[in-house]
Amino acid sequence: MIFSSFISASLAAPYMVSALLLLLILEQLSYLVKKGNLPGPLFVPPIIGNAIALVRDPTSFWNKQSAMARISTGGLSANYLIGKFIVYIRDTELSHQIFSNVRPDAFHLVGHPFGKKLFGDHNLIYMFGEDHKSVRRQLAPNFTPKALSTYTSLQQLVILRHVRRWWEEESFSGGSRPVSLRNLVRELNLETSQTVFVGPYLDEEARNTFRTDYNLFNLGSMALPIDIPWFAFGEARRAVKRLADTLAVCAGKSKARMAAGEEPTCLIDFWMQAIVAEIKSGDPAPPHSGDEEIGGFLFDFLFAAQDASTSSLLWAVALLDSEPSVLSRVREEVARIWSPESGDGLITVDQLAEMKYTRSVAREVVRFRPPATMVPHVAAENFRLTESYTIPKGTIVFPSVFDSSFQGFTEPDRFDPDRFNETRRENEVFKRNFLAFGWASHQCVGQRYALNHLVLFIAMFSTMCDFKRLRSDRCDDIVYCPTIAPKDGCTVLLSRRVATYPNLSSN
Ligand code: HEM
Numbered sequence: 335m336i337f338s339s340f341i342s343a344s345l346a347a348p349y350m351v352s353a354l355l356l357l358l359i360l361e362q363l364s365y366l367v368k369k370g371n372l373p374g375p376l377f378v379p380p381i382i383g384n385a386i387a388l389v390r391d392p393t394s395f396w397n398k399q400s401a402m403a404r405i406s407t408g409g410l411s412a413n414y415l416i417g418k419f420i421v422y423i424r425d426t427e428l429s430h431q432i433f434s435n436v437r438p439d440a441f442h443l444v445g446h447p448f449g450k451k452l453f454g455d456h457n458l459i460y461m462f463g464e465d466h467k468s469v470r471r472q473l474a475p476n477f478t479p480k481a482l483s484t485y486t487s488l489q490q491l492v493i494l495r496h497v498r499r500w501w502e503e504e505s506f507s508g509g510s511r512p513v514s515l516r517n518l519v520r521e522l523n524l525e526t527s528q529t530v531f532v533g534p535y536l537d538e539e540a541r542n543t544f545r546t547d548y549n550l551f552n553l554g555s556m557a558l559p560i561d562i563p564w565f566a567f568g569e570a571r572r573a574v575k576r577l578a579d580t581l582a583v584c585a586g587k588s589k590a591r592m593a594a595g596e597e598p599t600c601l602i603d604f605w606m607q608a609i610v611a612e613i614k615s616g617d618p619a620p621p622h623s624g625d626e627e628i629g630g631f632l633f634d635f636l637f638a639a640q641d642a643s644t645s646s647l648l649w650a651v652a653l654l655d656s657e658p659s660v661l662s663r664v665r666e667e668v669a670r671i672w673s674p675e676s677g678d679g680l681i682t683v684d685q686l687a688e689m690k691y692t693r694s695v696a697r698e699v700v701r702f703r704p705p706a707t708m709v710p711h712v713a714a715e716n717f718r719l720t721e722s723y724t725i726p727k728g729t730i731v732f733p734s735v736f737d738s739s740f741q742g743f744t745e746p747d748r749f750d751p752d753r754f755n756e757t758r759r760e761n762e763v764f765k766r767n768f769l770a771f772g773w774a775s776h777q778c779v780g781q782r783y784a785l786n787h788l789v790l791f792i793a794m795f796s797t798m799c800d801f802k803r804l805r806s807d808r809c810d811d812i813v814y815c816p817t818i819a820p821k822d823g824c825t826v827l828l829s830r831r832v833a834t835y836p837n838l839s840s841n
C-alpha cells in the first residue's frame with residue numbers, strides 16, 4: 335500500500351518493463367542451460383517457444399529436429415514449446431532407455447497433452463509397477479489365439495458391410511467419383527471397435543449415441559482445455575464420461591452372462607469371464623475389476639485403437655497403389671487361399687495364418703509408416719541418459735519410433751515386405767528397431783489384434799475392390815492428425831472387383 339502510493343504509475347512502468355525483460359532473459363538462460371551441448375535453436379521465442387512453427391507444419395518441424403539429432407554424435411536435439419523444454423531422440427538405443435524406464439521416478443507416458451484431464455486418472459498409460467502389471471495380466475485373456483479368432487469373424491463382417499456400402503455409393507456415381515478414404519476408414523474402425531469390444535451389449539440407439547459422443551471427444555481432444563459448458567473441451571469431457579458409463583454398463587451385463595456360464599462372444603466377455611471365475615473360486619475380486627474402472631479402461635482401448643488403426647489402413651491403400659507388384663502378389667496369394675467367387679464364406683483363422691506374404695505387407699506398412707511416429711514421455715526427475723547428457727526434470731522427451739524404423743533394417747528406405755519373410759526374418763533380426771508398438775511394460779496390448787485387422791483389411795479390400803489413387807500434388811506427404819496420414823486423406827477411384835459377395839451361410 336505504502337509502496338504503491340510512493341510510486342506513481344509513470345514511475346512503475348519502467349520497473350515492470352525491466353521485470354518482464356528479466357523474466358524473458360531468465361527464460362532464455364534456463365533454456366540454454368537445459369540444452370547444454372545438444373543441437374537446437376540458440377534463441378527461442380519467449381513463452382510460446384517454437385509452437386507456431388510446430389502447429390504450422392509439424393512434419394517439417396520434426397524433420398528438422400531429426401536432422402539436427404543426426405548431425406550430433408549423441409542422436410539428440412533440443413527445442414522449446416509453450417514453456418516446456420523438449421528433447422527429441424533419434425537413436426534407437428536411447429529411445430529404449432525411455433521405454434524401459436517408465437516408473438514414478440523416471441519417465442511417465444504423456445499420451446495426450448491434457449490426457450489426465452480428458453480421460454481421468456484411471457488410465458492404463460498412467461499406471462506403474464505392480465498395479466499396472468496386475469491390470470496387464472487381467473487383459474491377457476483378451477488376446478489369446480482363441481479370443482483373436484472370435485474377433486476375426488466380427489471384424490470381417492464389419493469390413494464387408496463397409497466395403498459393400500462403398501461399392502453402392504460408387505455405383506450411384508458410375509464409379510467416377512473420387513472418394514477420400516480417411517473418413518470412411520475411420521467409420522469402419524469405430525464400428526469394428528464397438529463390435530469387437532462390446533458388440534452384443536449395445537443396441538442400435540446406444541451405437542448411434544456412441545458415435546456422436548466419440549466425435550465430440552475427437553473435436554475436444556484438439557481444443558484448448560477450457561472446461562466450461564459449450565466449449566469443445568468441456569463437451570469432450572462429458573462425452574468421455576458418457577462413453578465410459580455406457581461401457582461400464584456393458585461390463586456389468588457381460589459379467590452376468592459369463593457368470594451364467596455362457597460362451598464369450600466379444601472382447602469384454604473374455605475379460606469378464608476370467609474375473610468372474612476368480613470371484614467364483616472364492617478369491618476376492620481382483621483390483622480394478624469394478625464395472626466403472628473397466629468402463630474407463632475400455633475407453634482407453636477405443637482411443638488407442640481408433641486413430642492408429644485408421645492411419646495404418648490408409649497407408650496400406652496408398653502403398654499398395656504405388657507398389658503394383660506388391661499389390662498383385664497380395665491378390666495372387668489371397669486368391670489361392672480365399673475366394674468369395676468360388677463360394678467361400680469368411681476368411682477362417684487357418685486361412686488367415688496361411689496369408690504369409692500379406693502379413694509381411696501389413697508389418698512393412700507399420701514399419702514404413704508407424705502411425706504414432708513418437709511416443710512422448712515427461713521426465714519426473716533428472717535422468718542421466720548418456721555420459722555427457724542428463725535430461726532435466728520436467729523435460730518432455732520424444733523418442734522417435736519413426737527414425738528407428740529407418741535404422742538397422744536392410745535398405746530401410748525401400749518398401750520391401752519380403753524383409754519379413756521366413757528367410758530374412760528382419761522382425762527378429764532387427765527387433766529392437768521395430769518400435770511402432772512401443773517397448774517394455776507399456777508396449778501396445780492390442781498389437782496382435784491390430785495386425786490381424788490390417789491383414790484382413792488388405793486381403794478383403796484388394797480382393798473385392800479395384801482402386802486407383804487420384805494423385806494430387808504431394809499427396810504422399812505425411813500429415814499429423816496426430817497419428818500420420820497421407821496428405822490427401824488417400825483419395826481413390828473405387829470400383830467393384832468381384833461378382834459375388836462371400837457366402838455368409840457357409841461358415
Ligand atoms: C496399428 C495400430 C496400433 C499402433 C501402431 C499402436 C501403437 C501403440 C503404441 C506406440 C503404444 C505405446 C507403447 C509404449 O509406450 O511402449 C500403444 C499402447 C497401447 N495400445 Fe496400441 N497401437 C495400435 C492399435 C491398438 C489397438 C487396436 C488397441 C486395442 C485393442 C490398442 C491398445 C493399446 C493400449 C491399451 C495401450 C496402452 C498400454 C499400456 O499403457 O500398458 N492399440 N499402442
Ligand SMILES: *[C@@H]1O[C@H](CO)[C@@H](O)[C@H](O)[C@H]1NC(C)=O
Binds near residue numbers: 752758
Ligand atoms: C524372402 O525374400 C527374398 C528376397 O528378398 C527371397 O530371395 C527369398 O527366397 C524369400 N524367402 C521366402 C521364404 O520366401
Ligand SMILES: *[C@@H]1O[C@H](CO)[C@@H](O)[C@H](O)[C@H]1NC(C)=O
Binds near residue numbers: 677840
Ligand atoms: C452357401 O453355403 C451354403 C452352406 O454351405 C450352401 O448350402 C449354399 O448353396 C451356398 N450358396 C451359394 C450361393 O454358394
